[in-house]
Amino acid sequence: MNMPDPLTTRYRxxxxxxxxxxxxxxxxxxDPTEILDAARQRIRAASDLLETLYCLCFKKADTRDIPNIVNALYLLTQDGNDLLxxxxxxxxxxPG
Structure with a gap:
């Protein structure tokens, strides 16, 4: 009988x-509360970044920054989603 590896079941x-x-x-x-706090931290950071971008004037922005911004938003939201x-x-x- 194959037993699940505790390292792969505990650490996602x-x-x-x-x-x-x-x-x-x-x-x-x-603790689920700590997991939720970590998720909230990442989602809040992504939200704050989006709010900052919304308020900026893009006429002065460098187009090379766009992939960096998208990558940061992806990492924050994906990690937050995994935590949630x-x-x-x-x-x-x-009971349902």
Missing amino acids: PLSSRYSETPVLVIDTEA DTARRRLPKT
């Missing part, structure tokens, strides 16, 4: 990784 790699080797992981056994998914799995199941 972030979806935003660029290689097959996970470097940044989510501890799925961490993990926290959701930790919440008690409600």
Whole structure:
């Protein structure tokens, strides 16, 4: 009988990784409140960045900055989403 590897079940790699080797992981056994706080931090940072961009004048912006901004927003929102998914799995199941 194959037993699940506790390292791969406890530590979930972030979806935003660029290689097959996970470097940044989510501890799925961490307190769900702490996981939610980490998700909120990343989503808030992405939201603040979007708000800043909304207020800027793009006439003076360098087009080479756009991929950097998009990458930062992708990492923040994808990591936040992964954290939210993990926290959701930790919440008690409600009878339906």
